[in-house]
Amino acid sequence: MEKKLKEVKKLYINQEIPEELKIMVNKTIKDSKDRKTRSFRYKAASVAAVVAISGSFIVGLNTNEAFAKTIDEIPILKNIADVFTFKDYEMHSELINEDINIPAVVGLGDEKFEQKINDEIYEKMTAHISEAEQRAAEYKEAYIATGGTEEDYRPIDVVVDYKLYHADENYLSFAVYQTESLASAYFEIYYYNINLKTNETMTLESIFGKDYKNIINKQIADQIQERIQNQDCGYFKGDAGFKSIADNQNFYLNEDGKVVIIFDKYEIASGGTGRPEFVIEQVK
Amino acid sequence: MSTYNYNKIVEYIETSQNDFYLLAYGYVKNREAALDIVQDSIYKALSSANKLRNIEYVKTWFYRILVNTSISYLRKNKRIILSDKVPEMVSPENKNLAEIYDLYDAIDKLDPKFKTIVMLRYFEDMKIDEIAKVLDCNINTTKSRLYASLGKLKSIIEGEG
Numbered sequence: 001m002e003k004k005l006k007e008v009k010k011l012y013i014n015q016e017i018p019e020e021l022k023i024m025v026n027k028t029i030k031d032s033k034d035r036k037t038r039s040f041r042y043k044a045a046s047v048a049a050v051v052a053i054s055g056s057f058i059v060g061l062n063t064n065e066a067f068a069k070t071i072d073e074i075p076i077l078k079n080i081a082d083v084f085t086f087k088d089y090e091m092h093s094e095l096i097n098e099d100i101n102i103p104a105v106v107g108l109g110d111e112k113f114e115q116k117i118n119d120e121i122y123e124k125m126t127a128h129i130s131e132a133e134q135r136a137a138e139y140k141e142a143y144i145a146t147g148g149t150e151e152d153y154r155p156i157d158v159v160v161d162y163k164l165y166h167a168d169e170n171y172l173s174f175a176v177y178q179t180e181s182l183a184s185a186y187f188e189i190y191y192y193n194i195n196l197k198t199n200e201t202m203t204l205e206s207i208f209g210k211d212y213k214n215i216i217n218k219q220i221a222d223q224i225q226e227r228i229q230n231q232d233c234g235y236f237k238g239d240a241g242f243k244s245i246a247d248n249q250n251f252y253l254n255e256d257g258k259v260v261i262i263f264d265k266y267e268i269a270s271g272g273t274g275r276p277e278f279v280i281e282q283v284k
Numbered sequence: 285m286s287t288y289n290y291n292k293i294v295e296y297i298e299t300s301q302n303d304f305y306l307l308a309y310g311y312v313k314n315r316e317a318a319l320d321i322v323q324d325s326i327y328k329a330l331s332s333a334n335k336l337r338n339i340e341y342v343k344t345w346f347y348r349i350l351v352n353t354s355i356s357y358l359r360k361n362k363r364i365i366l367s368d369k370v371p372e373m374v375s376p377e378n379k380n381l382a383e384i385y386d387l388y389d390a391i392d393k394l395d396p397k398f399k400t401i402v403m404l405r406y407f408e409d410m411k412i413d414e415i416a417k418v419l420d421c422n423i424n425t426t427k428s429r430l431y432a433s434l435g436k437l438k439s440i441i442e443g444e445g
Contacts, residue, residue, distance in 0.1 A: 001434055001437065001438065002406070004383060004384060004387050005387065005402070005406040006406070007384045007387075008384055008387050008388050008391065008406070008407075009406055009407045011384065011385075011388050012306060012310060012388075012403075012407045013306060013407070015306055015309055017302050017305055017306075018305070018315055018319060020319065021301055021302070021305050021319065021322070022301065024319060024322070024323055025297065025298065025301045025322070025323075025326065026298075028323050028326045028327060028330075029294055029297065029298070029326065029330065031327075032326070032327055032330035032331060033330075
């Protein structure tokens with residue numbers, strides 16, 4: 001039998017390989033890279049992500065004990081260079097499909113500071129997730145009540161993920177966000193900019209000095225004018241338009257380490273403009 | 285996941301893509317379906333790249349995804365897959381040609397569980413412990429499943445006379 005199987009193998013491997021296989025494979029790899037911001041495209045000499053928990057497994061979100069337990073299982077790498085780790089899991093139920101990646105910072109050398117950031121991210125995200133679950137339950141109820149059938153109901157997708165904007169030995173800049181398929185209105189994003197030298201959260205004031213609002217406002221106003229001249233008409237004018245950044249204005253550091261100010265949708269422009277971003281130059 | 289692991293997985297996929305196709309084809313015997321399965325497996329692998337802890341296991345890890353994707357494809361599309369033609373034999377000097385084709389067909393008739401083990405062992409030349417990792421079961425179970433597969437093949441062939 002084994003001898004014959006060797007002959008059968010010849011049939012098996014003699015099968016023609018389609019030419020498009022290679023093209024398809026390359027494209028799939030590329031798509032997959034683009035899709036996943038967590039494949040680090042940055043010059044991340046000092047950053048490595050560590051997998052928190054292996055396997056896709058199911059955690060009841062409402063049981064905090066389960067959560068606490070899984071957090072304990074996160075293997076923290078000894079290597080000082082590893083700044084990022086994340087908890088990841090998937091949960092699928094009749095109501096909701098969850099794909100959760102909650103990041104955490106490690107190895108900053110200041111455990112209290114780390115703990116503070118990680119607790120904050122964790123609390124915000126778990127709160128959003130339970131809200132999303134509640135909404136899903138309500139939505140399903142309404143769906144059935146208005147004549148929808150159990151079979152037709154599609155679970156709502158909830159995604160928590162993060163985006164790393166900048167990482168080098170001095171600064172770490174990332175955002176954590178939550179989206180769900182029910183409506184884009186439930187999009188939440190939080191930005192974190194950390195000075196790794198001082199272990200402090202960076203503020204616009206700490207970067208641009210006391211006069212930060214004036215410096216930034218002027219550059220944003222100029223850039224809006226420029227964009228309007230380039231036929232980008234989405235920006236509101238007059239009273240509804242841009243006046244000043246807020247005290248706790250959202251920003252991140254881009255790959256070059258420059259500050260990027262970001263506004264929410266509808267904040268200073270119509271929906272079609274999306275979430276406007278402005279790169280701010282350091283003025284000496 | 286480190287960039288290192290991710291890149292190694294990509295590298296592995298690029299060098300082994302033909303083997304993936306052949307295995308997928310072995311299950312579905314249909315070119316488009318096999319391409320679909322390979323694509324799906326690559327997506328799954330790369331989006332869960334962070335779950336591969338040790339890059340040394342990339343082969344058995346990827347094959348597990350590939351095997352599972354193939355089997356669930358078969359399950360979902362049971363009735364609609366049309367088999368392509370059996371390829372021409374490479375060695376026409378072989379005297380037992382008919383028997384070889386019979387065996388090739390017999391493998392196709394095996395339950396996917398047994399088919400997997402035969403293909404991995406005899407076509408992919410995997411060792412028992414590697415197969416055990418792919419199937420996520422222990423070595424003894426794998427061994428007995430392999431013998432059972434050979435037994436089943438025999439009875440399929442003999443049954444047809």
